[in-house]
Amino acid sequence: MSGTRRKEEGRWAWRLTGFVTLCVYIFMFAPIVATVILSFNASMFGGFPMTGFSLQWYAKLMNNDAVLTAFRTSLWIALVTAVATTAIGVVTAFALVRFEFPGKQALSTLVILPALVPETILGVGLLVLIKAIDQPRTMLLLVLGHILLAVPYVVLIAQARMVGIRRVYEEAALSLGASRFSSFREITLPLLIPAVVGGALLAFTISFDNTSASLFWRPAGVETMPTQILSMLKISISPEINALGTVMILVTVGIPLVGGLILQSLTKLKRRGEPKEEVR
Amino acid sequence: MPDSQDTKIHPRPASAGAIGASAAAEATSPAVEFRNIDIAYGKFVAVRDFSLSIRKGSFVTLLGPSGCGKTTILRSIAGLVDISAGQIMIGDRRVDDVPIYKRNIGLVFQSYALFPHKTVFDNVAFGLKYRNVAKPEIKRKVGQALDMVRLPGSEKKLPSQLSGGQQQRIALARAIVFEPQVLLLDEPLSALDANMREEMRVEIKKIQKETGITAIFVTHDQEEALSMSDRIVVMNAGSAEQIGTPEEVYERPATAFVANFLGKANMLSGTVSRSGGPTTVKLASGQTVNVLAPKPLAQGSAVTVVVRPQKLSVVGTSANRLPGQVVSASYLGGSAIYEVDIGGKTNIRANAPIDGRVRREGEAIELGFDPNDCVLLDEDGRRIS
Secondary structure, three states: OOOHHHHHHHHHHHHHHHHHHHHHOOOHHHHHHHHHHHHHEEOOOOOOOOEEEOHHHHHHOOOOHHHHHHHHHHHHHHHHHHHHHHHHHHHHHHHHOOOOOOOHHHHHHHHHHHHHOOHHHHHHHHHHOOOOOOHHHHHHHHHHHHHHHHHHHHHHHHHHHHOOOOHHHHHHHHHHHOOHHHHHHHHHHHHHHHHHHHHHOOOOOOOOHOOHHHHHHHOOOOOHHHHHHHHHHHHOOOOHHHHHHHHHHHHHHHHHHHHHHOOOOOOHHHHHOOOOOOOO | OOOOOOOOOOOOOOOOOOOOOHHHOOOOOOOOEEEEOOOEEEEEEEEEEEEEEOOOOOOEEEOOOOOHHHHHHHHHHHHHOOOOOOEEEEOOEOOOOHHHHHOOOEEEEOOOOOOOOOOOOOOHHHHHHOOOOHHHHHHHHHHHHHHHOOOOOOOOOOOOOOHHHHHHHHHHHHHHOOOOOEEEEEEEOOOOOOOHHHHHHHHHHHHHHHOOOOEEEEEOOHHHHHHHHHHOEEEEEEEEEEEEEEEHHHHOOEEEEHHOOOOOOEEEEEEEOOOOOOOEEEEOOOEEEEEEEOOOOOOOOOEEEEEOOOHEOOOEEEEEEEEEEEEEEEEHHHHHHHEEEEEOOOOOEEEEEEEOOOOOOOOOOEEOOOOOOOOOOOOOOOOOO
C-alpha cells in the first residue's frame, strides 16, 4: 500500500523536477534562440511576429565598416590576450604548485583577486591609475586590462591540472639528465596541454565578450565588438543587432566547442594509432 | 666468508664489517661514499652523521622502518635532497653541489614514474637523448635494454598499456640503459602484488649481476633485503644501526633494534651469574643458561640473551634447557611454531622441526639451545663483542 503511494510520490517529484528544469532552460536559452531567429526576420522591426525569412541583415552587417573594424579589433585583442594569459597563467601555476618561496600565499591570493573584484571597480581603478600617472589610454592598456581579467581563470585551471601531475615525473626526467627547463618542456608542459588549451579558449572568450571594463579602457575612437553593439543599441534596436548577436554567439560558443572537439579527436587519433595486441 | 671491506661505518664501529679495511680494498675507490652527512629539514634532523662506503658492483640495501631516513639518504645521492653537512662522493667526484641532471645516476621509483605521454621507446631512450648518443646507437641500446628486462618489441606501447610489473621493468631499463655510475632503487617492489614482487626480486638481482652496476636499494621489507643484498645497512632514527652481510645482520645483530627488526627474536633478560670459564646467565624467568661470551663479563651485570626461534629445539641434547608450557602451537608441515610460557611472565617462540609429534596447547615442553646460538646484548642494547 505504502509502496504504491511512495512510488506515486516519486513520480510526482520527478515531474516537478523536470518541469522546473525545463523552466530554467527556457529562461536561459529563450533570449538566445529569439535573437538567432529574429536575425533572419525580414521585417524592419526587431520583434515578433516574423514577416518572412531573409538574410538581408547579415548582408548589411557585411557592409558595415564600423562593425567589421570592431570585429577585427576584438579578434586581435582576444588572440593576444589568450596567448599572453596562457603563458603567464601556466608559469604562475607551475611556480605556485612546485616551489616554496616567501610570499607564496600572498601571490596566490593576489593572482585570483581580479576575478573577485567587480569588473566595474577594476575598470575604474585602472582608469584612475592611468590618469594619475598621466598616461594616455592605448590599445596596449586595453590588452593588459583583458590579460588582468583572464589570468585568474587560467591560473586556476592550470593549477588544478598541475596538482595532478606527480612530481616524480619531473624527478625522473632530471635524474635521466634533462635540465630543469628541458624537463618542463618535455614532461610537464605536454602533461599540462589540456589545461593550456582550456585556459587559452577561456581567456579568448573572456576577452572577446568583455563589455564593461572595455568601456573604461578603450582608447578614443576604438570600438570592440561588445562596445560597438552597445553604441548601436543607443540608436535603435535594429534587426542588424540580432544578426550581430548571432555572430557573437557563434564565435564565443563555437570556438571553445571546436577547440574541445579538436582536442578530443587528437587524443582519439593517438589512441587509435596505438598497437592493440597484449604483451605477454 | 665474504670479505667485509666494502662497507664501513665511521662513528660507531658496532658493525662486523667495519674493521680491518685491507690495503687491497682501499686501492679501488668506492663507487659511492658518504662522509659524515647530516640532512635536516628545518629543525628536524632526518639523517645524522651517516657514513658509508660502497664498493663498485655491489648491491647494498638500506633497510629500516618508515621515517628512518633511508629514502632521504637515497634521494641525497640523486640530488633530490640537499645535505646540510658532510660530503657525498660518486666515484672520485664530490657531488654535493652537482645538480641532479649532471650526476649520472639511474633512479627507479616506487611508483615507476614512466612518462605517461611517451612510448616505451621514448621513455627508455630519454636518458640517452640527453647524452647526445647518435640515433642508430640509441635504437640499438634501447633494444638491448628491453631484451634484458624481457620485454622485447614493446617499443611502441604506452605505459598505460602495461601491467605494474611490466612498467617497473621498463623503468629499470630506462634507468640502466645509459650505464649510470649508480643505480638507485627506491622501494621498487612495494607497489607490486606478492607474486610479481618475488619474480622482480630475482630479476633485479640478475640484471644487477649481469651489468655489474653498483646498486643501492631502499626497502622496509627484511625478506627483500636478506635475499638480494651483498650488504645491508640497518637504519633507525636517522643513523645506521648495523652494516654487514645478510648473514651477519641476521645471525649477529649489533643492537636490540636490529634483532627485533630482522625477523623474530626472543629477548631474554637476565644477569650474569658466573663469569670466567663458561659464562652463565640467570634469566628473569628463573632458569640459568650457559652462553658463549666473547669477553669476560662482570658478575651481576645485566644482559639480554637473544635467541632466534629457529635455534630453539624441542628437548634434544642442547646444553640449555627451558621447560615451560605450550601456549599456542601452529603446525607448518616441516616444522611447528610454538609459543611457550617459561614462567616469569616470559613467552618465547620456537620454530622447531617436527620430531615425533606436535605438542598441543597446555602440554609441558622443554626447549633448548646451544651456547653458540645466541647473542648477548648489554644494558644499552648493544651486542657485547
